[in-house]
Amino acid sequence: MVERDKVIVVQPDKTILVDTHHPQFEEVRKKLISFSELIKTPEHMYFYRITPISLWNSAANGVPLDEILETLQRYKKYDIPENVIDFIRKHYTTYGKVVFQKYDKDRILIKFFDEEIKEKVEKLLEKYILEKLPDSILVSSENRGVIKTELIKHLIPVKDLAGFDAGNKIEIELRNITLENKEFKLRYYQSEAVYNFSKWKEGSGIIVLPCGAGKTIVAIGIIADIKEYTLIITTSNESVKQWKKELLDKTTLRPEDIGEYTSQSKNLTPITITTYSMLIHKRGKSDDMRNINIFTTQNWGLIVYDEVHILPAPIFRMTTSIQSKRRLGLTATLVREDNLESEVFTLIGPKIYEFPWKLLEKEGWIAKAFCYEIKIALPDKIYSKYLNANQRSKFRIASTNPEKIKAIEFLLEKHKSNHILIIGHFLSQLQEVSRLFNLPLITGETLAVERQKLYEAFREGKIKALCISRVGNFSIDLPLADVAIQISGIFGSRQEEAQRLGRILRPDSGNAFFYTLISKNTLEEDFARKRQLFLLEQGYKYEIVEFSDLIKGKTVSNNEGDIYNYINKIS
């Protein structure tokens, strides 16, 4: 039966499509997010997907199955494919059929609430079973993580109520006035996230917040709530510094409470911050990961995994052995390039809190971003060279189009009152830009101290523009940046895109501008298209402009972010 006035279409492949112009849109989106993942948000049509994990998450969060089915029935435009209903029932109800409970100090009781699953699990776990009891089995606590990983491979999620070991206590409170003398309190969604984590019965889980929404602050809120020794693992040394700075600035922790565990300094303190690469570092091929025991050398009460979506595989293996520790994962997206979402679910925990990107933008918590692709023709001579080149060289020729310099000059001039990041892939190109415009350059070669100094100067507004190579891709906080110019890049990775945009999506800036320079009629256009699709699907405005039109100051459209208007206004 067709109900033409309704809002959602449920596809047999378990995606849900919602027309954003429909009067029921606002009403239904809140309900959908409780049992499905928001995948794409272009202008007119939102995509949600129901996955086993999304269903387990909703079961874990206590969303009743009937409510899920009722939501679909109530808002559906066309009959819901039967396979989708079966899928929902099947996966939703598997959660809670296998429950871990603490039996004694060394053993865990696995309780079953389904005969069929019991048989299956018993077969799978044969080698781990210490004792069989009616409706349950006993296993060693040591195998807690391994068993969970084993079961998830067969799409059996575990409700882990075996509890967690308390860590050593530490005195910590949030400051009302920060060290930098600014008023500070958690934003409403941040305190919601902290609250959700603290009342969460399984103890571990993931908080999903977009770049720039203050994931670090949420984690700090949680640390202050738990008040136990905490290990924070993040992505880079810059980021370690960043965490430390925030912790000092926003809490009553003293500098001696916070230690950096990096190649330069190995301090184990109540709050210790380290990096993923540090943990998996080996001296030689045959060497062990010698820093791994950091997990056990301190009695941690909480382990924070920053940017969970890029968590490297060896860390998963480590995490299996520390299932009795509380774990907090932070990320902007649960989508992983390597499809290891189910590992994240099992070993870190279910999604506990999520706040959508676009809503934060709408409410003004993060900057409004405008994306532009500027097309620049290759000079004729180079173009014919380009046509005769092989695929690899083609990419380089297109990327390093010398005409791009003119565009950079133009943008630097037009945005002289802004804070600009110039991001590139080819070092020689970046060096040239740096030399021509007399801008500092940060590459992989740049010493950490030097790098830190430059970031500091940029943050303080002493440097207006900064050239950075790929190193800039991980989470460093540059609050003042509001313009990014991407002059070349390896395209196609969704992660990279989100990261780059994340650079400039900091709340201090009002509007943010993201320019990508593209050589016209080259394969750069095709690569760029992929990236463009990702951004569009995330709901950003994306405009394509010709550089030749841009310098003529030609006006094409009148929307708010229109580059010509904006540039005319500021020039």
Added chain:
Amino acid sequence: MKELNKILFSNEENFIDWISKSEPQLVKDIHYYFFKKDLEQSYDSEENKKRLSEIEKYYQENISSIYFSLTKSEKVILYLMQNSFGWLVYDRVENLTKLIAKFFNFSPEEVSIAINSLLNRYIIFNYKRLNLYDFLYCPPVFLKYIFEYLRNDFSNNNSIEIKPENILKENYIQLIAGLISYIVNYSPRSSENNEIHKIDLEKLLEFFSDFAEKDQIERIIKKLTRFGFFQKYSNRVIINKFLFDTIVKLSVNEQLFIIFLYEFLDQLEFHKPTFMAIKILSHYYLIYKKPLPLKELFFYYINAELYFTPKNENKNLLSMLKHEEIKFISFVRQLEHHKIAKVIKAGDTVSLTNDSIIMNEPAISLLNDFDLSSNYPQTTFVVDSNFEIFAEPEIRPDILFKVALISEPKTIQLMSIFRITKESLKKSLAYGMKKEEIIEFLRVHSKHKIPENVEKSIIETLNEITFEEFKNYKIVQISAHFSSFIREKYKNSIIEIEPHTFLIFDENILKNIEEYCNENKVSIKYITDFLGEKYHQLVTKFQLEHNIKHLHTIKDFLNFYGSQHLGNILKVDNKI
């Protein structure tokens, strides 16, 4: 109701015409029976026609008393005749009475009495045929008056109403659109040495695997090929350039027929008895609004089978029945497999005695030529900022096909999703779209405002393309190693229709390319125009129309199968 009458009794004229010409004695006898006036036998067929009209009028005026004077078994016999186009075929009349008695729980004597009584009252007639089995016949001119009474008596009085499956459920139109789009966009894959050119069927099937079963897709491709929409040409499958024009011009019914019914009938080689059985099945739901017991369908099936069987072919009725039953069950399974009908089963397997069958809505509609376009009322789709187009299942097929032509398929499901790309826009030009038409089409049918970036990008892409019209083109194939140079250098003025094969519109460009090839000693191959007029003619419009048309009315149907029931007849009488 008027519609139904038209469907059921469209051949009534045949009877009056024929009998008034060839059976003057019978006309005299009938007239005497009803009016007790001893008229001379007339050889003037106009006079006989007039007499028959009087009888018809009498029949019409007295139908109520005639019907209520019928016994239960007489009613059943008329009901059976009504359902089987008016005829009941027999080898020996005892066998017929036994059969009816067995199937409908009467004693053979009762049935025999009923048949004789109906004959004596000139309600039914006995047709004696030369080579084929004889049959009892109730002319439509009579049937149409008792029809309403029969319907009341035999209609659904069950409280549970079982409805046929809806047309939208199978997404036939979406599948055609998806296939067109897929093949236009991703068509022939080629090996490096230019020898093998064909659609990677496995890949295609994989693409659609979420939305339709593989064999269904394969069957649809086969059908579309059969009607000339796709062609095999020197080992490659190509799409007829006029495919789009042709398919858009067809009515929704015709579009559906091609992939839905034709295929099934073709598989049965348009076997007459089975065709008549599905025709009966399609009428049955229209009249009685309930599923037909399989047992009863089997009766009609045998009846139809016998209709075309030469006399003396079956020596033993029982063994013939057993043989027919096996054939019938497999026929029923075919109906299910092709989603033409659904068996309402009591157990796990098909049971002749317990189960019933109901035809699905699309088949009912197509067999009776109901206009299906009202099932597709939507004229808009959503164009989104990521260049995707969303078309709901109810979108008007001609609009959907156009969408399919200008964009690549992303997913064909309940909601079909396409994506506009530079390549898809260019390819659509090769299949007959016009530049200025594209953006206008999107503007007119876009439900929400087309996102600015999309509109701008399309206009830009189209402006970059230098050729204006799809004519005077040459098709050349260039060795794989050099084709990428050609592709990029002339990206806006030629179309790559398959790997290393280009449509070139401009003589100067052709000359440049030839020079380039000469200089570099690159081989260039001129391809015969496989998109042109010649192949268009293969889509034989007549063949298509012919095949569709005969399905729709009994009159056409009887014409299609010849007029055997009138042809070699010895005598029509009211005696056996």
